[in-house]
Amino acid sequence: IRGLFPLREHHEQFILNKLNDTTYAVVYGQLITAMLQGVIGGLGFFIFGLPSPIFWGVMMALLALVPLIGPALIWLPAAVYLFTQGISQGDSWLITKSVLFFVYHLLLVSTMDNFIKPKIIGDRAHIHPAFVFVGVIGGLHLFGVIGVLVGPLILSILMTVIQIYEKEK
Numbered sequence: 001i002r003g004l005f006p007l008r009e010h011h012e013q014f015i016l017n018k019l020n021d022t023t024y025a026v027v028y029g030q031l032i033t034a035m036l037q038g039v040i041g042g043l044g045f046f047i048f049g050l051p052s053p054i055f056w057g058v059m060m061a062l063l064a065l066v067p068l069i070g071p072a073l074i075w076l077p078a079a080v081y082l083f084t085q086g087i088s089q090g091d092s093w094l095i096t097k098s099v100l101f102f103v104y105h106l107l108l109v110s111t112m113d114n115f116i117k118p119k120i121i122g123d124r125a126h127i128h129p130a131f132v133f134v135g136v137i138g139g140l141h142l143f144g145v146i147g148v149l150v151g152p153l154i155l156s157i158l159m160t161v162i163q164i165y166e167k168e169k
Contacts, residue, residue, distance in 0.1 A: 014164065015157065015161070015164070018138050026125070026148075026152050027149075028121075029118075029121035032116075036112055038059075038061025040059060040108050041057050041060035042060065044075065044109065048082075058075050060109070066145070075102075076102075081094055083098035085148070115134070125156060131155055135156075136151050
């Protein structure tokens with residue numbers, strides 16, 4: 001690939017280094033965010049008294065690596081289950097608990113993808129988190145699931161080429 005670049009050696013190296021840093025940052029950001037979602041999600045199961053919080057936390061962490069589906073595949077049915085149990089038993093506390101469980105996971109677990117992940121990736125790749133967020137959303141839209149990785153990489157390359165152009169101008 002390096003032979004195809006019509007750039008000077010130091011510019012090629014700069015682009016490849018940036019690409020390497022961004023790839024590492026995206027993978028690192030995905031894994032750290034998934035682990036945090038699993039821990040916070042499992043903690044929610046524990047706080048609200050649902051069974052097997054460690055198991056469900058691990059399952060949420062694994063599913064957090066799947067874009068768009070994520071941990072909601074675990075906590076949403078659990079919230080519905082709590083709610084239906086509360087209705088069938090006529091227990092208003094159980095209904096309240098299900099709503100609080102839902103809000104907890106919606107606000108704490110599900111929003112990590114939108115705030116924590118761009119922050120981690122941005123800090124590691126030295127890109128503003130807003131650009132990372134746009135890269136992830138654009139990548140998902142254009143490339144599907146693999147776009148979570150490809151989107152920020154393409155955006156990083158574009159920003160690097162612009163930086164090179166500004167230096168040489």
